[in-house]
Amino acid sequence: MRDRDDSALRSTRSTSEPHDETPGVPGFRTWRGVYWFVFACFVLVVVALTIFSRVFA
Amino acid sequence: MNVLDWIVLLGTMLGIAAYGTWRTRHTDHLDTYLKGNRTTKWGTIGLSVMATQASTITYLSLPGQAYESGIAFIQNYFGLPLALIIVCAVFLPIYRKLGVYTAYEYLGRRFDAKTRLLGATLFLLQRGIQSGITIYAPAIILSTVMGWQLELTIVFTGLLVIVYTVTGGSAAVNLTQKWQMAVIFGGMVTAFVVLLMKLPADATHIAGAMGKLQAVDFTPDLERRYTLWSGLLGGLFLSLSYFGTDQSQVQRYIGGAALREGRLGLMFNAVFKIPMQFFIVMLGALLFVFYQFQPDTPVFFNQTEWRRHLEGSDAAKFRALEAKHAGLHAQRTAAARAWVLARDRGDAASESSARAAMAGAQKKVEAVRKEAKDALVAANPLAKTKDSDYVFITFILTQLPHGVIGLLIAVMFASALSSKAGELNALGTTSTIDLWRHFRPLAAHDEARNVRNAKRFTALWGLFAISFALFVGFAENLIEFLNIVASIFYPALLGVFIVAFFLKKVGGSAVFWGALAAQLVVIGIFVFGKVYPAREIGYLWLNPIGCAACVTFSLALQAVLPSRTDAAGG
Numbered sequence: 001m002r003d004r005d006d007s008a009l010r011s012t013r014s015t016s017e018p019h020d021e022t023p024g025v026p027g028f029r030t031w032r033g034v035y036w037f038v039f040a041c042f043v044l045v046v047v048a049l050t051i052f053s054r055v056f057a
Numbered sequence: 058m059n060v061l062d063w064i065v066l067l068g069t070m071l072g073i074a075a076y077g078t079w080r081t082r083h084t085d086h087l088d089t090y091l092k093g094n095r096t097t098k099w100g101t102i103g104l105s106v107m108a109t110q111a112s113t114i115t116y117l118s119l120p121g122q123a124y125e126s127g128i129a130f131i132q133n134y135f136g137l138p139l140a141l142i143i144v145c146a147v148f149l150p151i152y153r154k155l156g157v158y159t160a161y162e163y164l165g166r167r168f169d170a171k172t173r174l175l176g177a178t179l180f181l182l183q184r185g186i187q188s189g190i191t192i193y194a195p196a197i198i199l200s201t202v203m204g205w206q207l208e209l210t211i212v213f214t215g216l217l218v219i220v221y222t223v224t225g226g227s228a229a230v231n232l233t234q235k236w237q238m239a240v241i242f243g244g245m246v247t248a249f250v251v252l253l254m255k256l257p258a259d260a261t262h263i264a265g266a267m268g269k270l271q272a273v274d275f276t277p278d279l280e281r282r283y284t285l286w287s288g289l290l291g292g293l294f295l296s297l298s299y300f301g302t303d304q305s306q307v308q309r310y311i312g313g314a315a316l317r318e319g320r321l322g323l324m325f326n327a328v329f330k331i332p333m334q335f336f337i338v339m340l341g342a343l344l345f346v347f348y349q350f351q352p353d354t355p356v357f358f359n360q361t362e363w364r365r366h367l368e369g370s371d372a373a374k375f376r377a378l379e380a381k382h383a384g385l386h387a388q389r390t391a392a393a394r395a396w397v398l399a400r401d402r403g404d405a406a407s408e409s410s411a412r413a414a415m416a417g418a419q420k421k422v423e424a425v426r427k428e429a430k431d432a433l434v435a436a437n438p439l440a441k442t443k444d445s446d447y448v449f450i451t452f453i454l455t456q457l458p459h460g461v462i463g464l465l466i467a468v469m470f471a472s473a474l475s476s477k478a479g480e481l482n483a484l485g486t487t488s489t490i491d492l493w494r495h496f497r498p499l500a501a502h503d504e505a506r507n508v509r510n511a512k513r514f515t516a517l518w519g520l521f522a523i524s525f526a527l528f529v530g531f532a533e534n535l536i537e538f539l540n541i542v543a544s545i546f547y548p549a550l551l552g553v554f555i556v557a558f559f560l561k562k563v564g565g566s567a568v569f570w571g572a573l574a575a576q577l578v579v580i581g582i583f584v585f586g587k588v589y590p591a592r593e594i595g596y597l598w599l600n601p602i603g604c605a606a607c608v609t610f611s612l613a614l615q616a617v618l619p620s621r622t623d624a625a626g627g
């Protein structure tokens with residue numbers, strides 16, 4: 001069973017924007033860099049919460 | 058509430074709704090109606106994603122939960138940043154590249170129509186019911202406390218959100234959510250500052266000593282509901298399902314000026330969501346400290362329900378319970394003060410014994426609170442005994458100055474409207490694109506007719522949500538029940554998307570039947586846990602298990618199914 005959505009409409013809606021455009025964030029040249037930064041923030045938050053739990057135990 | 062509170066409340070609510078309706082009244086292009094304005098920037102997308110996820114339950118119930126059980130719930134969000142990175146890197150670029158309106162439209166392209174319908178139907182069923190709860194949950198609490206008529210509160214909230222969501226679609230939802238989030242942030246920060254000003258200097262240490270500040274639990278125990286491991290793994294899969302496959306979220310970030318805007322909007326959430334939730338649960342933990350020292354701390358926070366019994370035939374019994382609680386509460390306050398003094402002196406031995414006395418006093422207070430709840434049930438078997446949802450609202454109404462009370466009630470309504478709008482918008486879109494247009498393929502080119510139908514479906518889902526909320530009052534634990542239902546039905550759907558993105562050789566029939574088999578496995582595990590409670594696992598674990606089952610079954614079925622059922626959509 002194939003999807004019956006109209007193929008002509010499909011092609012008009014597909015975008016031609018680049019798949020991995022630059023993030024345009026100061027200090028970051030690639031999206032991979034942004035993801036690593038976000039991951040580092042997450043690790044930092046978990047470590048901070050762990051220390052917080054220990055300090056106020 | 059006085060006149061000033063009413064002005065603040067109605068001014069913010071009606072003002073934002075009217076502004077959203079007026080600004081987007083000429084939205085007649087399908088793309089703008091379903092995906093929002095093409096000029097939308099990452100800040101609006103980020104706030105919109107946040108506003109859709111955080112309903113009134115987040116701001117009203119979460120502080121109450123932290124008041125009762127501490128801040129361990131924060132671990133539930135540990136998988137969220139990781140999930141958002143995956144959505145940004147994998148899901149979003151594909152949705153943007155194909156220019157789809159819904160996540161399930163992608164399934165139709167990649168697999169076949171039956172898989173698309175399966176995804177869309179699962180979403181509509183689950184989210185449709187949830188949309189009723191989004192209105193009902195705050196309405197029941199606010200109407201109880203404020204003395205408003207429940208039905209009127211539900212209908213007012215529902216109709217208000219229908220008006221601007223139907224008028225402007227995604228464009229209106231994005232616009233209003235931005236301003237509603239501003240109200241929410243402003244109100245919550247104000248309440249937090251007022252609370253801090255009323256607390257003793259050692260408030261955080263008292264909360265810690267009472268076991269309310271255990272944010273991270275490393276225990277590798279499957280039966281514990283919130284641990285670091287369940288949060289990381291279960292939370293990752295739950296968040297991946299929600300942000301990657303739930304149309305109410307997908308619709309928030311697939312629009313925008315460019316791929317970059319959607320990505321930055323999601324990364325904004327990845328960075329700020331846990332700190333924001335921490336702030337909310339800390340509010341609850343500090344409320345616990347506040348009520349340790351408050352002389353008129355109630356034995357039962359739903360005072361409307363309690364007062365009804367004080368005037369009934371068992372009044373003497375309820376007054377005796379109040380008196381008993383007041384005595385024990387005074388002992389608890391004295392114990393807390395003694396602990397603070399011992400701690401300040403730096404005397405380890407007396408601090409240890411004072412801490413034990415404080416914990417003992419807390420247990421006695423908890424025991425009398427349980428007695429009070431049992432008395433409520435004895436007087437009325439249908440009585441609702443969960444009062445943690447009333448802790449924060451009690452603080453708002455009794456401790457905040459006028460004007461700020463109106464602002465905080467506006468916070469509750471703003472959060473209900475913003476999450477409701479996102480849901481209605483997604484339900485209307487999925488009904489139009491994945492159901493109506495699937496059965497009326499020739500209508501795909503008639504843009505005006507598509508917009509008209511999207512508006513009709515949005516209005517219909519809104520009316521359904523109102524009707525559901527009006528008749529759902531019998532189920533006190535429905536909110537938790539629906540969270541568990543999400544963990545039962547999301548995993549198989551996520552499995553379908555994982556196969557779609559990463560296993561290119563698997564076709565539609567294999568993944569369709571694989572998903573159904575995985576669904577049975579998850580339901581089986583859930584039922585087994587209910588039959589044998591000693592073996593029950595935390596519901597977050599159903600997410601990775603169900604997803605893994607779907608992927609495994611799909612691969613196995615693809616290996617044995619005839620080659621003609623191979624990937625259809627490609």
